[in-house]
Amino acid sequence: MTTAAALLRGPLVLTPEGSALVAEIEAYLATLPAATRQTAPYVCPLGSTVQAWNAAFPLTRPTLLDRLTHRPARPAPVTVADHLRLTSRYMAAFGWTQGRLWDTTGRVCLLGAQAAVLAHGYGTPGTVTRARVQVMEVLHATGRAHASPDRFNDAPGTRQADVHHLLDRASARALSLGI
Known part of the structure; x- marks a missing residue:
């Protein structure tokens, strides 16, 4: 068939059922590990891409002096x-648990998430203490009589959404106080 005759027939239409190339590509993709099959970042229906839990916060890196002195x-x-925002984001990224700081799958409780944020180099122990005070203030202001944020986290009726809501309110309170 000449080129002119092929043009008169119309455009070439490939369908998944009739295309050997598509079948070959699908066979190749099936051999890849699951982690590399995703070609683009997941986009939720609301249009936001998945981000790291510490996105928009500076990464802590040792200076030359830090490396020389092994600190x-x-x-x-x-x-x-x-x-408090980072704590909530950390729990959202790695999962939430009750009754322990963390489990074998990486899920954390409220205190475990605060410890992880601190261990990643965000803030000081004083920052964590002041954050826990804000959480307690919100617990008491909302009429929840718990001895500590950890007791609230481990209470039988508490859900992950409750902990995130508590952290959000405590963060808003701290922001309004300028701390």
């Missing part, structure tokens, strides 16, 4: 409100 990098300065 950890200085923590990134964060406000109490930022610490």
